[in-house]
Amino acid sequence: MKPDAAPLAGAAVQFRNVTRRFGAVPAVDDVSFDVAAGEFFALLGPSGSGKTTCLRLIAGFERPDAGQVKIAGADVSGVPPYERNVNTVFQDYALFPHMSVLENVAYGPRMRGVAAEERERRAREMLDLVQLAAMSGRAPAQLSGGQKQRVALARALINGPGVLLLDEPLGALDLKLREQMQTELKALQRRLGTTFVYVTHDQGEALSMADRVAVFNAGRIEQLDTPRILYMRPRTAFVARFVGSANVIEGEFARRVVGTRGAFAVRAEAIALAESRAAMPPDAMGCEATIVDILYHGASSRWQVRTDAGEALAVVRPESAGGQRQFAIGARVRAFWARESLVPLADA
Amino acid sequence: MPGAFASEMGFGNPRRSSASGPGGHSPLRRVSSLLYRRSTLYLFLLLLPPLLWLGTVYLGSLFTLLMQSFYAIDEFTATVVPKLTLATYEQLFRHPANVDIILRTLAMAVAVTIACALVAFPIANYMARYATPRMRAFFYVGVMLPMWTSYLVKVYAWRLILAKQGIASWFAATLGLDGVLEAALATPVIGGPSLASSYLGMFIVFVYMWLPFMILPLHAALERVPQNLLQASADLGARPRQTFRSVVLPLALPGLAAGSVFTFSLTLGDYIIPSVVGAPGYFIGMMVFQQQGTAGNIPLAAAFSVVPIVLIAIYLALAKRAGAFDAL
Numbered sequence: 001m002k003p004d005a006a007p008l009a010g011a012a013v014q015f016r017n018v019t020r021r022f023g024a025v026p027a028v029d030d031v032s033f034d035v036a037a038g039e040f041f042a043l044l045g046p047s048g049s050g051k052t053t054c055l056r057l058i059a060g061f062e063r064p065d066a067g068q069v070k071i072a073g074a075d076v077s078g079v080p081p082y083e084r085n086v087n088t089v090f091q092d093y094a095l096f097p098h099m100s101v102l103e104n105v106a107y108g109p110r111m112r113g114v115a116a117e118e119r120e121r122r123a124r125e126m127l128d129l130v131q132l133a134a135m136s137g138r139a140p141a142q143l144s145g146g147q148k149q150r151v152a153l154a155r156a157l158i159n160g161p162g163v164l165l166l167d168e169p170l171g172a173l174d175l176k177l178r179e180q181m182q183t184e185l186k187a188l189q190r191r192l193g194t195t196f197v198y199v200t201h202d203q204g205e206a207l208s209m210a211d212r213v214a215v216f217n218a219g220r221i222e223q224l225d226t227p228r229i230l231y232m233r234p235r236t237a238f239v240a241r242f243v244g245s246a247n248v249i250e251g252e253f254a255r256r257v258v259g260t261r262g263a264f265a266v267r268a269e270a271i272a273l274a275e276s277r278a279a280m281p282p283d284a285m286g287c288e289a290t291i292v293d294i295l296y297h298g299a300s301s302r303w304q305v306r307t308d309a310g311e312a313l314a315v316v317r318p319e320s321a322g323g324q325r326q327f328a329i330g331a332r333v334r335a336f337w338a339r340e341s342l343v344p345l346a347d348a
Numbered sequence: 349m350p351g352a353f354a355s356e357m358g359f360g361n362p363r364r365s366s367a368s369g370p371g372g373h374s375p376l377r378r379v380s381s382l383l384y385r386r387s388t389l390y391l392f393l394l395l396l397p398p399l400l401w402l403g404t405v406y407l408g409s410l411f412t413l414l415m416q417s418f419y420a421i422d423e424f425t426a427t428v429v430p431k432l433t434l435a436t437y438e439q440l441f442r443h444p445a446n447v448d449i450i451l452r453t454l455a456m457a458v459a460v461t462i463a464c465a466l467v468a469f470p471i472a473n474y475m476a477r478y479a480t481p482r483m484r485a486f487f488y489v490g491v492m493l494p495m496w497t498s499y500l501v502k503v504y505a506w507r508l509i510l511a512k513q514g515i516a517s518w519f520a521a522t523l524g525l526d527g528v529l530e531a532a533l534a535t536p537v538i539g540g541p542s543l544a545s546s547y548l549g550m551f552i553v554f555v556y557m558w559l560p561f562m563i564l565p566l567h568a569a570l571e572r573v574p575q576n577l578l579q580a581s582a583d584l585g586a587r588p589r590q591t592f593r594s595v596v597l598p599l600a601l602p603g604l605a606a607g608s609v610f611t612f613s614l615t616l617g618d619y620i621i622p623s624v625v626g627a628p629g630y631f632i633g634m635m636v637f638q639q640q641g642t643a644g645n646i647p648l649a650a651a652f653s654v655v656p657i658v659l660i661a662i663y664l665a666l667a668k669r670a671g672a673f674d675a676l
Binding site for chain 1: 574576577579580581582583584585586587590594595598599
């Protein structure tokens with residue numbers, strides 16, 4: 001047995017060179033990764049990047065055209081969804097409209113032949129867990145978005161799955177509720193110790209909740225790392241832009257400012273603005289620019305500046321920074337940053 | 349130059365702007381603004397013609413029919429006596445032959461409805477869930493196509509198909525199934541000398557005729573069941589059969605109920621199929637036809653017509669109690 005084919009000790013989910021095509025287009029293209037047991041693992045990417053297809057491959061709604069998907073070390077290529085020890089929280093909840101909240105939650109045990117009394121007791125326990133005990137008799141149509149979300153969560157957790165799959169579960173909720181549910185989901189995951197595989201296109205959500213994040217682009221994983229490393233040390237221009245909203249300096253711009261041709265990322269908050277032609281600190285680099293737009297965000301502001309050669313740079317400055325010059329739109333400035341804040345990227 | 353363009357387009361035209369402004373006096377505009385302000389009036393005007401039709405022409409004649417069934421015919425003069433009485437209903441239920449007719453029709457309607465549901469479900473499910481758009485269009489046309497042909501032509505065509513030396517018996521013989529056909533025809537009650545003169549043959553024609561009326565509402569109901577509910581069910585551990593029983597069937601019940609009301613009521617009321625195909629026993633529709641025509645007993649014909657209405661009312665009440673409309 002080849003060493004890389006041996007199941008990783010404690011891996012809850014493994015992808016081995018998995019490809020899934022729709023027609024001629026590969027939605028998932030030769031993807032390999034391991035999810036450790038008990039991990040909060042996020043699949044992050046723009047729509048159409050293959051993250052949801054990966055989730056559906058784990059759930060069993062899709063089958064790989066090539067490669068292997070393993071759950072708890074066992075190849076599940078021929079195993080239908082109803083025989084896999086994973087459960088899914090669907091994007092639009094997929095609650096059964098003809099059943100009450102309690103019946104929805106008790107559905108899993110009912111299909112597995114658990115006696116009526118026992119499954120009702122367990123369903124009530126799950127509803128307690130998501131703080132919806134009072135709603136057990138309601139129909140799904142009578143619930144708010146956040147409540148439906150909790151029912152979907154309780155229904156998916158009642159079978160005690162080895163892996164819980166969440167498909168953009170907070171996408172339909174408003175900002176306030178989304179932030180509250182993020183905290184609750186993370187706390188729930190810590191308490192239950194269940195492996196969570198979480199699909200989202202919201203980089204803030206992935207960074208704040210996940211232990212590790214796989215960043216997807218065009219059916220492939222661009223980078224798989226902890227949120228901190230993804231943010232501080234993006235490996236590709238795509239990750240730098242998508243995860244960190246960072247500036248990517250490449251080509252002629254890089255030659256002029258950095259001194260070498262290549263690609264570099266500079267985070268928006270690493271860039272400082274000063275009077276045009278002001279002296280820069282030692283070991284800093286920068287260029288002359290014009291302010292194009294200022295977006296006020298409360299704690300900070302986002303400044304759009306354009307270099308004389310036409311490249312756009314985003315600059316984020318905290319509003320509380322004392323003594324900072326406020327420039328008006330159209331003002332000439334010097335944009336500069338420390339050499340150590342420059343992150344070299346793999347793709348040029 | 350911009351000013352010239354504007355006036356050419358009518359923007360700068362003072363006459364036009366005063367006519368189309370909020371204080372415009374064109375009568376049409378006054379009516380439309382009145383209807384906008386009084387939206388109930390607007391709805392009332394829209395509904396008036398169909399309500400007149402439904403209320404006067406349809407419900408009115410139904411009421412007249414009901415009234416007629418409470419009149420009776422004078423045995424000697426053979427004229428209808430316009431006096432309320434239950435004599436006609438007594439006549440209807442006292443004669444065992446009449447009760448036989450009602451039971452025979454009811455049994456046929458139930459059998460046809462069940463058969464239509466069993467045949468329609470796989471077709472509707474395939475159309476709603478698995479067919480490519482092209483295939484679905486093909487099926488739509490396939491389901492609707494028979495309805496473009498005259499009803500009478502189809503019934504007489506079926507008589508030929510089911511005749512003793514007809515296509516059906518030739519087909520059975522070719523497949524080596526003539527033994528099965530003979531056994532079916534030898535079965536008491538449903539059998540007969542040939543398919544064309546047996547209740548089995550009549551049943552086949554009924555199922556053929558009403559199948560589209562079951563497929564279309566069932567397809568509409570199944571199409572409305574979201575795919576992700578089936579996936580959620582499988583995800584929670586339900587085998588395909590469990591998913592069918594616990595999710596698909598309950599959500600398709602309104603469609604099944606709608607379709608079965610069609611097949612049930614159409615069978616209860618039909619008089620052409622039983623008179624062209626099948627055994628000589630009478631059906632409700634034939635009795636209505638005969639009583640109001642040759643026999644001239646309008647009250648008895650009316651009383652016979654009331655029977656299907658009552659049976660369908662009972663059927664709907666049972667369907668409602670079984671939860672057929674809960675998913676609506």
